Amino acid sequence: MKKIAISELNSLFAAIAADRKLYIPTDDSTGQSQFTIWEEGSILSRNVNTVRSAKDSFFPQVENLMGFKVTGKQIELIETRDPAESFAVFGVRACDVRSFDILDRVFLTEPVDTYYAQRRENVCIISLACGKPSETCFCTAFGIDPAEPKGDVTCWMTGEALYWQPNTEKGEALTAQLSVLVDADVADIEQEKAAIRATAEKLPFGKLDLSAFGQGKTKELFNRPEWKALSQSCLGCGTCTFICPTCQCYDIQEFNNGKTVKRFRCWDSCMYSDFTKMSAGQPRPTQTERFRQRFMHKLVYYPDNNEGIFACVGCGRCLRKCPIHMNIVKVIKTMGEGTK
Amino acid sequence: MQRVKEKAIELLRSGEVSRVLGWKTGEFFYDLTPAVFESVEEVEKGFVFSLFSGANLSKYLIAESKKEGKIAVFLKPCDSFSFVQLQKEHRIKRENIYAVGIQCDGMCDGESLRSAGCEGMTGVEDGESLTVHTLYGDQVIEKKEALLGKCQTCKSKRIVDFDELIGQQGEDVPSDRFAEVAKLEAMTPEERFAFWRTELSRCIRCNACRNVCPACSCEKCVFDNPVSGVQNKAVADSFEENMFHIIRAFHVTARCTDCGECSRVCPQNIPLHLLNRKFIKDINELYGDYQAGADFDSRPPLMDFRMDDPEPSVIYTRGGAAK
Numbered sequence: 001m002k003k004i005a006i007s008e009l010n011s012l013f014a015a016i017a018a019d020r021k022l023y024i025p026t027d028d029s030t031g032q033s034q035f036t037i038w039e040e041g042s043i044l045s046r047n048v049n050t051v052r053s054a055k056d057s058f059f060p061q062v063e064n065l066m067g068f069k070v071t072g073k074q075i076e077l078i079e080t081r082d083p084a085e086s087f088a089v090f091g092v093r094a095c096d097v098r099s100f101d102i103l104d105r106v107f108l109t110e111p112v113d114t115y116y117a118q119r120r121e122n123v124c125i126i127s128l129a130c131g132k133p134s135e136t137c138f139c140t141a142f143g144i145d146p147a148e149p150k151g152d153v154t155c156w157m158t159g160e161a162l163y164w165q166p167n168t169e170k171g172e173a174l175t176a177q178l179s180v181l182v183d184a185d186v187a188d189i190e191q192e193k194a195a196i197r198a199t200a201e202k203l204p205f206g207k208l209d210l211s212a213f214g215q216g217k218t219k220e221l222f223n224r225p226e227w228k229a230l231s232q233s234c235l236g237c238g239t240c241t242f243i244c245p246t247c248q249c250y251d252i253q254e255f256n257n258g259k260t261v262k263r264f265r266c267w268d269s270c271m272y273s274d275f276t277k278m279s280a281g282q283p284r285p286t287q288t289e290r291f292r293q294r295f296m297h298k299l300v301y302y303p304d305n306n307e308g309i310f311a312c313v314g315c316g317r318c319l320r321k322c323p324i325h326m327n328i329v330k331v332i333k334t335m336g337e338g339t340k
Numbered sequence: 341m342q343r344v345k346e347k348a349i350e351l352l353r354s355g356e357v358s359r360v361l362g363w364k365t366g367e368f369f370y371d372l373t374p375a376v377f378e379s380v381e382e383v384e385k386g387f388v389f390s391l392f393s394g395a396n397l398s399k400y401l402i403a404e405s406k407k408e409g410k411i412a413v414f415l416k417p418c419d420s421f422s423f424v425q426l427q428k429e430h431r432i433k434r435e436n437i438y439a440v441g442i443q444c445d446g447m448c449d450g451e452s453l454r455s456a457g458c459e460g461m462t463g464v465e466d467g468e469s470l471t472v473h474t475l476y477g478d479q480v481i482e483k484k485e486a487l488l489g490k491c492q493t494c495k496s497k498r499i500v501d502f503d504e505l506i507g508q509q510g511e512d513v514p515s516d517r518f519a520e521v522a523k524l525e526a527m528t529p530e531e532r533f534a535f536w537r538t539e540l541s542r543c544i545r546c547n548a549c550r551n552v553c554p555a556c557s558c559e560k561c562v563f564d565n566p567v568s569g570v571q572n573k574a575v576a577d578s579f580e581e582n583m584f585h586i587i588r589a590f591h592v593t594a595r596c597t598d599c600g601e602c603s604r605v606c607p608q609n610i611p612l613h614l615l616n617r618k619f620i621k622d623i624n625e626l627y628g629d630y631q632a633g634a635d636f637d638s639r640p641p642l643m644d645f646r647m648d649d650p651e652p653s654v655i656y657t658r659g660g661a662a663k
């Protein structure tokens with residue numbers, strides 16, 4: 001274990017950023033936090049989490065896939081892939097670190113998504129334990145420990161120092177480059193960990209009962225009458241899907257100017273009216289079916305395909321940001337109650 | 341505030357209405373959800389009107405008023421402006437609605453408390469000031485610091501249209517809602533451009549602003565329509581997103597009541613209201629004071645023609661608006 005004084009954080013970031021891009025959470029002009037590229041003068045946010053999740057690092061909102069140039073009857077393929085460059089993301093919370101496992105199971109199984117895979121290979125994840133969880137946090141319901149996030153390196157922050165623990169080869173390699181870090185005693189952070197776990201114990205949804213969900217529950221839940229009331233005032237805005245660290249749906253579209261074609265992908269949302277639109281029609285004609293999809297995917301379909309693992313990490317973003325305050329906790333509680 | 345719930349029960353019980361549009365309790369004290377209640381039991385179990393009933397329910401009436409039977413709706417003063425504007429645009433069926441106006445002293449929400457410095461919130465006591473219970477101890481904050489942005493610059497306490505009132509009818513109140521617009525106007529074009537580029541760069545194009553907006557009532561937005569040729573799930577460049585907001589602001593000009601919902605729901609805290617208010621301010625200066633949703637008779641300036649209508653470009657090159 002290593003450490004560095006909080007007052008020296010800037011030199012740590014400078015050292016990491018010496019040979020790669022470094023993203024850290026900083027406060028925007030409205031006081032919310034966002035992952036931004038570190039530069040001299042950047043100040044680490046003290047908010048519990050960022051508005052957008054860390055998935056943006058591997059799965060950006062818009063990304064070029066390839067281009068085509070048409071001359072007469074010739075079609076030429078143009079490579080538009082970003083060059084592979086290594087980067088680091090600092091300050092990833094335990095929930096977001098877990099979300100990478102969930103995304104990996106989608107993007108890294110055959111056929112492998114090479115765009116995602118390339119970024120995933122090139123990243124060094126530096127996680128940060130959560131000093132002050134929010135009431136909307138319920139990571140513990142999914143067995144995530146906010147006091148011990150995973151990642152290539154795990155960090156803890158106490159009043160005076162940032163503690164640094166490499167977990168993987170990548171993490172060790174980075175640590176070896178950072179002469180600003182000094183040796184520290186593992187025992188130094190026990191108190192901090194205990195404090196985080198004590199708060200986590202008190203989280204209102206930390207022990208959410210998930211027994212109504214999981215593998216094989218489709219038949220029981222699909223036609224439940226509660227979906228209608230739950231989705232009744234949903235605006236279909238898609239905010240919940242865009243800020244969610246585990247939402248992974250995208251659309252592939254093309255810009256075509258008659259001579260060149262740019263093929264790109266962009267985030268899509270199951271909450272949108274054209275998401276499943278096909279020439280034959282729309283199998284999810286109203287917001288109720290769209291809404292149901294989002295939660296069934298997280299809580300039943302994904303577990304069905306992934307040994308029971310839920311595709312929610314309890315980050316609480318959808319609890320904070322839904323304009324009508326409808327969210328996965330309300331769904332879990334309402335359905336759970338109806339099952340009893 | 342209990343009277344609002346009692347009224348909902350009374351209206352359902354007497355058969356005056358068959359449904360009630362209101363706010364439903366959440367898991368926290370602040371996360372109320374707009375909901376339709378169909379029985380006295382449902383109201384008793386879940387209806388609440390509190391400091392956190394900020395959501396404007398008017399837009400739901402577009403769909404709800406077209407259904408069978410009469411629906412009661414609860415409207416704060418600002419919501420009633422949207423309600424009237426929607427009627428002027430023939431978007432709702434007034435005869436199917438029983439409107440209850442509610443006096444309002446300003447609303448808060450979880451995010452506005454968070455901006456005021458609260459985290460880990462588990463409860464609140466509403467008094468002179470707010471005592472917020474958190475996982476980390478109690479915090480006392482001034483109510484006005486915790487108010488929603490739209491409430492900090494409230495333009496009117498008047499409920500424009502209602503069948504019944506709870507509390508006092510109010511009046512238009514002096515508000516400095518154009519102060520920030522004036523600040524932007526005083527900037528150089530370069531500074532202003534930089535300001536908007538920074539603010540709008542955070543947009544994730546979730547469309548919450550558009551979907552919540554009572555003035556955005558098209559059945560299918562052109563930007564959602566795959567055959568429109570301008571559907572844009574992705575942007576060609578970083579300016580396109582910015583354009584969307586400018587175009588949307590134009591589209592709702594003179595119909596936007598300044599209800600403030602767009603800025604309230606934006607997950608990225610983008611000050612969208614400043615775009616709308618710039619248009620409202622310009623209209624006031626060019627065509628005389630106009631407030632969308634304030635009455636039933638006035639003609640919206642951009643849908644009206646008068647021989648003495650000013651020519652904006654001429655006015656501004658001559659140095660200032662005619663008034």
Ligand code: SF4
Binds near residue numbers: 235236
């Ligand atoms: S659940 Fe909320 S955030 Fe998600 S689409 Fe519906 S209104 Fe928007």
Ligand code: SF4
Binds near residue numbers: 243245317
């Ligand atoms: S569903 Fe909500 S709480 Fe769960 S991971 Fe997504 S945003 Fe976070």
Ligand code: SF4
Binds near residue numbers: 048139140144315
């Ligand atoms: S959900 Fe858990 S891991 Fe995520 S920010 Fe909250 S406390 Fe930290």
Ligand code: SF4
Binds near residue numbers: 546547
């Ligand atoms: S609500 Fe905010 S983030 Fe979403 S589209 Fe509107 S301005 Fe962009």
Ligand code: SF4
Binds near residue numbers: 596
């Ligand atoms: S543009 Fe914003 S302030 Fe104006 S009516 Fe729509 S939601 Fe309300």
